[in-house]
Amino acid sequence: MIKIKASVIANEKMTYVHDNNVHLQIDCAAGINNLLLPECCRKLDLADYPQDNTLLEELACYWSRTAEITADMFLLGNGSQQLLYLVNKLLIEQGTRVLGYAPQYSSYCSDVLFCGGIYRACPMGENYRFELKRFTEQIEQTDTLIYLDNPNNPTGQCIPLEQIEYIVREAAKDNICVLVDEAYGEYMRSENSAITLIKTYDNLIVLRTFSKGFGLAGLRLGYLAARPEIIEEMKKLTSPYDGNTLARRICAQVLKEADFLSNLRNVVRGLKLPIMNTSFTHLKIAWTDVHVPIFMLYHSRSDFELAKALSCEGISVVSGKNFYCVGPNAVRMRVPPREELDEVLKILRKIDQMQ
Numbered sequence: 001m002i003k004i005k006a007s008v009i010a011n012e013k014m015t016y017v018h019d020n021n022v023h024l025q026i027d028c029a030a031g032i033n034n035l036l037l038p039e040c041c042r043k044l045d046l047a048d049y050p051q052d053n054t055l056l057e058e059l060a061c062y063w064s065r066t067a068e069i070t071a072d073m074f075l076l077g078n079g080s081q082q083l084l085y086l087v088n089k090l091l092i093e094q095g096t097r098v099l100g101y102a103p104q105y106s107s108y109c110s111d112v113l114f115c116g117g118i119y120r121a122c123p124m125g126e127n128y129r130f131e132l133k134r135f136t137e138q139i140e141q142t143d144t145l146i147y148l149d150n151p152n153n154p155t156g157q158c159i160p161l162e163q164i165e166y167i168v169r170e171a172a173k174d175n176i177c178v179l180v181d182e183a184y185g186e187y188m189r190s191e192n193s194a195i196t197l198i199k200t201y202d203n204l205i206v207l208r209t210f211s212k213g214f215g216l217a218g219l220r221l222g223y224l225a226a227r228p229e230i231i232e233e234m235k236k237l238t239s240p241y242d243g244n245t246l247a248r249r250i251c252a253q254v255l256k257e258a259d260f261l262s263n264l265r266n267v268v269r270g271l272k273l274p275i276m277n278t279s280f281t282h283l284k285i286a287w288t289d290v291h292v293p294i295f296m297l298y299h300s301r302s303d304f305e306l307a308k309a310l311s312c313e314g315i316s317v318v319s320g321k322n323f324y325c326v327g328p329n330a331v332r333m334r335v336p337p338r339e340e341l342d343e344v345l346k347i348l349r350k351i352d353q354m355q
Helices: 006-010 039-044 054-063 080-091 106-114 132-136 161-172 228-235 245-254 260-276 306-312 338-352
Strands: 074-077 097-102 118-123 143-149 177-181 204-209 222-225 283-285 294-299 330-334
Touching: 054 074, 054 245, 074 080, 074 228, 080 106, 080 143, 080 177, 080 204, 080 222, 080 228, 097 106, 106 118, 106 143, 118 132, 132 161, 143 161, 161 177, 260 294, 260 338, 283 338, 294 306, 306 330, 306 338
Parallel strands: 097 118, 097 143, 143 177, 177 204
Antiparallel strands: 074 222, 204 222, 283 294, 294 330
16 A cells, blocks of 8 residues: 555544435535526526536546556546645655656656655656666665656656556555646646556656646646545545536536547647757757657757747747756757747747847
């Protein structure tokens, strides 16, 4: 079993929120207003708290094509960001050791520090490529958690599933939890998702969101996959109402659009290849996957303010200064829409000539 905080295991959650009692027909328990509703909201059926399990069942059906998984292995959250923090609430306390690799999603790493944990990052290899041997050599018995974002943010590279599984297997020897953040997971084939490993390993937690690939960031809905015993402990730390009613309804429907994600990956490929195939003198693209819409661009001069240079040309990016082990000469970019691609390439060539 993973190293869940003793305070979580020892305590039961005091709550008056329970599963619906179907034999009870008159609800005088929930603190809702079902007496008089605003006219504009009456037809939306939003008076009750969101407790419907339809989305959990749809997730189980969606993933059953590639994984052995059931509805009780999922937990909903208000975006994967909230679920990342929830995992830390479950595992991280003063002095807890967390291993990651750099660069990666820095907001998660910062939260480890805010919780009193100790975060250390294994550097990537040549051109920021993830190296399995280098990483596994950094795992220590005293670690509580390993954090991997796959695809990686900011580089957009994908770690093959067999490498993820090797890390999970090695970590299991010392009951170390492996947290795989698949926020950009829709941009890789579902067969490469660590969700396919949940049935086999009890030290694995996987996060996904509807914000990125499905384009529903405004709904703020994500989900977590893990073994049922981990889900039950996490339920002590959160609310059964996470994920509003409208978000649950919409996301249950988008999971049924069979060809959407494959079409999306093809669109990304068509926009990213021209950038990857452009010859630069001073600029370089870190190791990346052609189907993931983000990538890291960096300048050969370590003191070159790349984000500032792009901003002066009208392009908004994320500076490398916002990631561990990356400097101002790097940025995270998202591929532009088709109608803006030529202009972006023109600007990149211009900046490439700057000394």
